[in-house]
Amino acid sequence: xxxxxxxxxxxxxxxxxxxxxxxxxxxxxxxxxxxxxxxxxxxxxxxxxxxxxxxxxxxxxxxxxxxxxxxxxxxxxxxxxxxxxxxxxxxxxxxxxxxxxxxxxxxxxxxxxxxxxxxxxxxxxxxxxxxxxxxxxxxxxxxxxxxxxxxxxxxxxxxxxxxxxxxxxxxxxxxxxxxxxxxxxxxxxxxxxxxxxxxxxxxxxxxxxxxxxxxxxxxxxxxxxxxxxxxxxxxxxxxxxxxxxxxxxxxxxxxxxxxxxxxxxxxxxxxxxxxxxxxxxxxxxxxxxxxxxxxxxxxxxxxxxxxxxxxxxxxxxxxxxxxxxxxxxxxxxxxxxxxxxxxxxxxxxxxxxxxxxxxxxxxxxxx
Ligand code: IPM
Ligand code: MG
Numbered sequence: 385x386x387x388x389x390x391x392x393x394x395x396x397x398x399x400x401x402x403x404x405x406x407x408x409x410x411x412x413x414x415x416x417x418x419x420x421x422x423x424x425x426x427x428x429x430x431x432x433x434x435x436x437x438x439x440x441x442x443x444x445x446x447x448x449x450x451x452x453x454x455x456x457x458x459x460x461x462x463x464x465x466x467x468x469x470x471x472x473x474x475x476x477x478x479x480x481x482x483x484x485x486x487x488x489x490x491x492x493x494x495x496x497x498x499x500x501x502x503x504x505x506x507x508x509x510x511x512x513x514x515x516x517x518x519x520x521x522x523x524x525x526x527x528x529x530x531x532x533x534x535x536x537x538x539x540x541x542x543x544x545x546x547x548x549x550x551x552x553x554x555x556x557x558x559x560x561x562x563x564x565x566x567x568x569x570x571x572x573x574x575x576x577x578x579x580x581x582x583x584x585x586x587x588x589x590x591x592x593x594x595x596x597x598x599x600x601x602x603x604x605x606x607x608x609x610x611x612x613x614x615x616x617x618x619x620x621x622x623x624x625x626x627x628x629x630x631x632x633x634x635x636x637x638x639x640x641x642x643x644x645x646x647x648x649x650x651x652x653x654x655x656x657x658x659x660x661x662x663x664x665x666x667x668x669x670x671x672x673x674x675x676x677x678x679x680x681x682x683x684x685x686x687x688x689x690x691x692x693x694x695x696x697x698x699x700x701x702x703x704x705x706x707x708x709x710x711x712x713x714x715x716x717x718x719x720x721x722x723x724x725x726x727x728x729x730x731x732x733x734x735x736x737x738x739x740x741x742x743x744x745x746x747x748x749x750x751x
């Protein structure tokens with residue numbers, strides 16, 4: 385089959401890890417007989433430097449027209465001035481909005497060999513396998529009014545937390561569907577003891593649950609969820625939450641995995657199913673940022689970008705076998721003890737970004 389894929393490598397280590405993701409993607413194409421037509425463009429700081437904006441309308445249009453988008457990372461100290469009215473992150477928010485990517489999937493899986501890598505005790509994180517599902521185009525991030533101004537009593541700022549019923553319903557349904565393909569547990573996170581939007585959220589969740597009798601749903605306040613994520617993370621299967629809570633909880637959950645360099649993500653415009661029959665347009669990016677401190681040194685771990693490519697095959701292209709093949713290849717490489725510096729104990733040997741990409745590509749051909 386033939387697929388059109390947009391590629392926005394972005395800033396910092398974005399281009400390095402994206403190169404390796406593409407290497408693996410092309411190897412999959414070769415092995416299974418698919419053609420991936422890639423079109424690359426600028427996003428983030430590099431786009432600000434060249435075009436004065438973090439995302440040009442024609443770039444957004446190109447992404448909208450393709451089957452899926454591979455995204456690297458954006459940002460860096462060069463573009464950090466809070467007084468500036470253009471920011472690399474605007475490119476990310478704009479693409480989410482332009483492609484209608486309302487469902488953000490952030491799987492957090494603790495690999496056996498990484499049980500000791502993070503700050504939590506291995507017996508706490510062992511076997512953790514969580515899907516954080518974050519609403520991505522509503523809430524505090526986008527609702528109006530959103531501004532800063534001067535008043536006679538000093539400066540004032542406002543952001544707005546607003547949700548429409550249909551926005552809440554579709555993300556909750558996505559949560560139920562995802563739980564169905566996993567351990568059938570859904571934790572709906574809110575702050576219903578304080579926020580009206582959360583009370584609406586909880587009400588809709590309760591109304592929908594009879595349609596999913598096979599799913600055990602529980603409702604958890606976000607502060608309690610933050611605590612339980614580090615106290616007893618194994619109890620979670622799918623966590624569904626609004627935009628800002630999901631932003632915070634997904635960073636917290638990422639710590640469980642030991643290294644940010646392992647975590648992929650998918651941002652979708654619809655709800656795919658596990659069989660691959662129903663697909664959704666989406667953007668795929670590593671959870672880690674642009675890491676300007678290590679950019680250009682070959683130290684970055686490309687596995688998050690490579691695993692994101694796997695999610696793309698699974699959710700947007702319906703290529704399930706191919707996605708499984710990538711995940712198997714990554715497992716094999718790690719089992720063989722081949723690591724990038726972020727996964728290696730001090731003093732032990734490691735390989736660089738492109739060697740890791742090549743090693744995974746070989747494992748794809750061999751498995
Ligand atoms: C994320 C990031 C972004 C967000 C920033 C960079 C705008 O933190 O993807 O989690 O807050 O959504
Ligand atoms: Mg974040």
